[in-house]
Amino acid sequence: MIHDRPTAASQTPHPCGQCQFYEGSVWTPIEPGSVSVLAGRFHRRELEADQVLFEQGDANQGVFCVSRGLIALRTHHADGTSTLLKLAYPGEVIGFRSFLDNGNHKTEARALIPSRVCTVARRDAERVVRASPGVLARLAARCVDEIDRNQARIIATATTSNKERLADTLMELIERHGEVDGEVIRARLPLSRKDLADLIGVPPETLSRLIGRLGKEGFFAFSGREVRIPAEGVRTA
Amino acid sequence: MIHDRPTAASQTPHPCGQCQFYEGSVWTPIEPGSVSVLAGRFHRRELEADQVLFEQGDANQGVFCVSRGLIALRTHHADGTSTLLKLAYPGEVIGFRSFLDNGNHKTEARALIPSRVCTVARRDAERVVRASPGVLARLAARCVDEIDRNQARIIATATTSNKERLADTLMELIERHGEVDGEVIRARLPLSRKDLADLIGVPPETLSRLIGRLGKEGFFAFSGREVRIPAEGVRTA
DNA sequence: GCTTGTCATTGACGATCATCAAAACAGAAC
DNA sequence: GTTCTGTTTTGATGATCGTCAATGACAAGC
Incomplete structure (x- = not known):
């Protein structure tokens, strides 16, 4: 159901800690080199301060959930300058936009402090979304939240x-x-x-x-x- | 599939004209008083200039798609003032946020000029979303687009x-x-x-x-x- | 040590802006 | 027409803001 409150299943701690990309699906971590045949699989990635998660223009490889630390999303403009757009704290989903339209990342994602992200590969993400519509609904809800925050920020900036x-x-x-x-x-x-x-x-x-x-x-x-x-x-x- | 390009089915003109809430599902218009047993049903509503579609604080009754005209979304503040947040042109979906979290509308929606909206009742919207994940994905994609626009606006306002x-x-x-x-x-x-x-x-x-x-x-x-x-x-x- | 580069601060200036209050205007009701 | 209401414009003022340029702080490299 689209407006599910968190269920017992979704409150079960997800192996990656903060990941939203989860709704009772079967998950298994991928250690480098290993392969999983289960419905969903994820890979923890540790980032040092200032390390890049993805560059602006990179093809989308999947969805990322911040599980620790702080990620900065920046756009680089044609004139060489750049602008910090958003801070992504633990629990936030990154790369959802380019995942949906299968496009390129419009921003660069870079860790501001030592961070951990839970990366879900494109193919897996698609599979899980297809199998559990609730995941998609929750991701959509996060988008809507972000719209709210942005609108609040627009008002704040203006007033x-x-x-x-x-x-x-x-x-x-x-x-x-x-x-x-x-x-x-x-x-x-x-x-x-x-x-x-x-x-x-x-x-x-x-x-x-x-x-x-x-x-x-x-x-x-x-x-x-x-x-x-x-x-x-x-x-x- | 989550990143579907428009298919032949979804390009078929939807009966309500501009509605995004549609993906090959069976639709039938509800004229006042009639009842439909089909998967999705919608209701056209004509609004005069300055007529209210929903008030801030109203319980969400469903999802609305603008099919003609122009809808203004405004927030009313505690001090009696109000702020225009957004203009919704034909093709835009309204009320998706409160639909997702089953909450109340955070804004008032009011027609600025004579308008037509395609209203999809909560229950029907839920049914269709459950049956066609692609609809949800498309709605999510619209949210993401809106995030992009808002971010562009934030940058614009700032710079x-x-x-x-x-x-x-x-x-x-x-x-x-x-x-x-x-x-x-x-x-x-x-x-x-x-x-x-x-x-x-x-x-x-x-x-x-x-x-x-x-x-x-x-x-x-x-x-x-x-x-x-x-x-x-x-x-x- | 010195240089070099990056980042942060300070100074000076003019333009823009918000605020308050008052005046002009438009539209509706009578 | 006249009056009333609400909206829009104008006026005056002081604060804020952005820009350009210069200075300072500090670390990295030779």
């Missing part, structure tokens, strides 16, 4: 100031990457200034000034890629 | 000036709603200034000034909701 957007983005990042350290929460941002600037949609110079202003106002304290905020900042947020 | 964005948006609208009239192309914009302002993400006052500037520059000529551009404008665009 809020750059400073607000930066503060929001920082809080999100701190929530994911921060650790409580006594009276403060420390987070090492997994992004360069350029990437962070892309994320909130300003040029790097403007970001730098915003960071300066935000630092002066006292709530955030920056030093390089590290940010600190008061520990009660999260609870009240 | 281009308001004036550029207005000009682009106007050209799109003229392309859809314009008619050649001798040396010029005339288009009656189907949007209020407020909606147009939402679409490009500026307050109405700013939009008004932008329109003023654009008019002075000579390419676009405005009078109320009507726009005129030189006829060769489209060919060279």
